Amino acid sequence: MQHDLFDTRAAGPGEPRPLADGAWHLPGFALEGELALLAAVAAISAAAPFRQMDTPGGYRMSVAMSNAGSLGWVSDAHGYRYATIDPLSGQPWPALPECMLQLAQAAAAAAGFAHFQPDACLVNRYAPGSKLALHQDRDERDFSAPIVSVSLGLPAVFLLGGLRRSDPTQKVLLQHGDVVVWGGPARLRYHGVSTLKPGLHPLLGAQRINLTLRRAA
DNA sequence: AAGTACCA
DNA sequence: CCCT
Numbered sequence A: 001m002q003h004d005l006f007d008t009r010a011a012g013p014g015e016p017r018p019l020a021d022g023a024w025h026l027p028g029f030a031l032e033g034e035l036a037l038l039a040a041v042a043a044i045s046a047a048a049p050f051r052q053m054d055t056p057g058g059y060r061m062s063v064a065m066s067n068a069g070s071l072g073w074v075s076d077a078h079g080y081r082y083a084t085i086d087p088l089s090g091q092p093w094p095a096l097p098e099c100m101l102q103l104a105q106a107a108a109a110a111a112g113f114a115h116f117q118p119d120a121c122l123v124n125r126y127a128p129g130s131k132l133a134l135h136q137d138r139d140e141r142d143f144s145a146p147i148v149s150v151s152l153g154l155p156a157v158f159l160l161g162g163l164r165r166s167d168p169t170q171k172v173l174l175q176h177g178d179v180v181v182w183g184g185p186a187r188l189r190y191h192g193v194s195t196l197k198p199g200l201h202p203l204l205g206a207q208r209i210n211l212t213l214r215r216a217a
Numbered sequence B: 001a002a003g004t005a006c007c008a
Numbered sequence C: 001c002c003c004t
Helices: A034-046 A096-111
Strands: A016-022 A023-026 A051-054 A060-069 A074-075 A079-083 A120-126 A132-135 A147-153 A156-160 A170-174 A179-182 A191-193 A208-214
Touching: A016 A170, A016 A179, A023 A096, A034 A060, A034 A096, A034 A120, A034 A147, A034 A208, A060 A074, A060 A132, A074 A120, A096 A147, A096 A179, A096 A208, A156 A179
Parallel strands: A051 A074
Antiparallel strands: A016 A023, A023 A179, A051 A060, A060 A120, A074 A079, A120 A208, A132 A191, A147 A179, A147 A208, A156 A170, A156 A191
16 A cells, blocks of 8 residues: 655664755654753653643643743643743843754754744643644734754654645654744645654653744744 | 634 | 644
8 A cells, every 4th residue: 555654764873855835854853962952851841831722712732832042932721821920930032042043053954044043942741642733823913933843752743734725734753852834935835743642751751841942033 | 614713 | 733
């Protein structure tokens, strides 16, 4: 049976793979810095614990979220927005760790987006069963900066659609250390993550952590 | 699919 | 509206 789910990766980084005009899969791009990234995630979640946010429609997201940087993405009954203060702690979000900034800039450059200056990192924690429905990232002030997405822990199927929700999606298997970058003509493409399958990752156990770096302001 | 309540 |  033919399937369209690419499995890249041997042991290390692979060749950048174009997904669409302005969208790239960088297999293993974050592997070299994995330990620093994991330590940074631990520090972030100690200050700004993961929490499942509510949607304006009255549902609770299955993915647990935290943020680092001067702005953090939040959702509640009133809507989606970026906030300077973590509504859970009442404190500013933890600073964007240097290792995340460096990685995001290098990945953006590798995908053809120079001078990426992210000011926000949304940290998503997927437990088995968690998913993220198809959506666009449109709460940022300008769409000229790309989105850089870093996958850690359990593998997941990333769905990349088009500019309309009804456009067909391609499935991309994202493994620990993979990075996806989309910007330019792909910046507003719909995207999502299929339901996470159970499993145990050697470093992270039964979870997937996704870092999404963006310029919000 | 439409509700939700916000907003481009 | 990244939700069901």
